[in-house]
Amino acid sequence: MLAIASILDIRSREIPDKIWLIFGGLGAVLSVLELIDMPASNRTAFSVHYTIGIALVSSIGYATYRTGLFGGADPKALVAIAVILPAYSGGLFAFHDFAAISILSNALVVSITAMLYNIFRNFVSVARGVPIFEGISEGRMKRALAFAVGFPSSSPGRYVFEMEAVDDSGNRKFRFNPAHYDDFAQQSPEILQKDEGERGNKRRTWVTPALPFIVYIGIGFAINLVVGDLFAALFKLAL
Structure with missing residues (x-):
């Protein structure tokens, strides 16, 4: 889903909503099947975690969209991720297991490092007068x-x-x-x-x-699968 969305965004600056609806819909079906398959004693905790994760991501996405920090597709991508992957704790570092939140924080870290190129380029220009x-x-x-x-x-x-x-x-x-x-x-x-x-x-x-933020989200997703939450990793290194 993220690969397709990234390619479309780079090429045309537009991502059809059907991308999120198709993949998010499939994720919702899988989550329902998972809920049915798990022991009854775990269903309430799963449902509460699922609902909280989607609510958190939706709130963050809406707030950042309203302030102009995100485009229209970025919050939708995060909500789709929360629906598809409500929890993940397979990485090495984590503060929590809300996958979409960790993926968002990873994307922010990666996007910040991209600023180093701009800073270096401007320093070179200033040094040249x-x-x-x-x-x-x-x-x-x-x-x-x-x-x-x-x-x-x-x-x-x-x-x-x-x-x-x-x-x-x-x-x-x-x-x-x-x-x-x-x-x-x-x-x-x-x-x-x-x-x-x-x-x-x-x-x-x-x-x-103009590298779309959806690309950073995709990179953040890959990092989350292997490393986990980069903020948690940086916090542990600082200690």
Whole structure:
């Protein structure tokens, strides 16, 4: 399910709801069969755990979607995972056995490490003397956030989102809300910036990598099967 969803999201930025309905429906049927097959004394605990897991993931998914941190497909994927795999404790590290919660936390850890690429790239530009924030009308906090989640580019690749916009006053502003990232970035003709070391003017704009979060969820799922909860692993290492 996650592999199919990741491929579709990378190619078209759209994941049909039938993906979650088909796989989630199959997971629900298997869970019902499992409930029927288990001893009667365990059914109540299983049902309560199942319900709590789905409720937790649904609440987290809805909250992150409303704040713009998640796209529409990400919460649906997590709910489908909670339905298909309500509990898993086969990994080496765990705080709990709610599989979907551990998978989400793993995805967040993996996505944070992806910021290291942006930071490294921006440090290199600064070291070369490139004025990466020239023309940007933003404060230090937003510039620091942009330094971690994006980078300025004169030739955006295929899979990046434009991370800035021009307001009514003609000022260039950052936009960090993923809900605004509908289309891949194009070179913006109104944004001109001279790139040191090259001739002429270059069209440059701030962009952020467009790797869908559903890909990170898939990676987090694989990590959970083998390692478990990365936060639990980091906590144990810290001790």
